[in-house]
């Protein structure tokens with residue numbers, strides 16, 4: 001089983017940011033209002049994710065770290081309408097098999113927490129521990145027993161950059177959640193929850209910069225059962241914005257050829273040919289119209305009617321951008 005877990009891990013866990021992604025998505029699935037992410041040495045030494053979500057029941061604790069024991073997808077129908085993110089019941093066992101792992105959790109029904117440690121895939125018996133309602137997961141020495149993977153880790157700054165990028169992409173869409181991110185014990189981001197629509201631009205400005213929010217155009221347009229909202233930036237001299245392109249489909253970050261083409265065309269047709277503008281866009285459509293499980297780790301999607309989606313995106317963006325010419 002250990003080997004199976006390690007192989008599964010190798011497919012999905014490529015680097016520290018992949019671990020952070022799985023852990024933070026679990027925290028969000030657990031209804032957390034606050035997620036705290038502590039990183040040391042780019043995640044190679046420590047990744048700790050602490051949340052105030054529902055916690056894991058004592059009886060379920062061993063299951064949570066056993067391969068294929070859990071999954072939020074209960075039926076084929078769920079798969080069709082998959083609302084939660086992440087892959088299926090393999091993240092924790094996979095991560096635990098390639099690190100020194102500890103999970104501490106408490107539900108509101110328990111008066112103390114339980115802590116379970118796993119060393120290279122071998123779980124030790126759970127022990128009582130101190131912890132408020134919620135869950136903390138610690139991942140130390142990632143890949144310590146997978147030398148091939150460890151070798152592929154980049155510089156500390158690069159790996160942390162990936163983590164920061166990931167947190168940014170989650171914080172842009174999960175605005176009702178407070179995120180804290182620290183690196184080597186220094187606070188890097190403190191994003192308080194957004195309580196009103198008026199507070200939303202402040203979070204975007206926090207993440208993408210004041211310049212972006214001051215110069216961008218606000219979009220909110222619905223047609224043909226779809227809605228496109230968010231902010232589109234105008235090209236500026238600032239090169240920092242070049243890779244600030246966030247596109248979400250039903251609240252999930254995607255990189256998709258159809259989307260990329262429609263966006264590029266819309267910009268190119270108006271006045272920004274050849275540039276890489278920043279944008280944060282949210283497309284909402286019937287979940288049955290899009291398959292987000294093509295490859296959960298790779299942000300791919302498949303639209304049922306990609307022509308329709310393409311035209312809606314292109315036309316909406318084109319109209320908004322054309323106004324700037326007037």
Ligand code: ADP
Nearest residue numbers: 026027030064071072087088089090091092135
């Ligand atoms: P999946 O998310 O696909 O179910 P995971 O391996 O990521 O599989 O997690 C296993 C299970 O552990 C989850 O289904 C959930 O019940 C529980 N779990 C993991 N992380 C948390 C958390 N932060 N809070 C509450 N429960 C969690």
Ligand code: MG
Nearest residue numbers: 022026086091
């Ligand atoms: Mg998960």
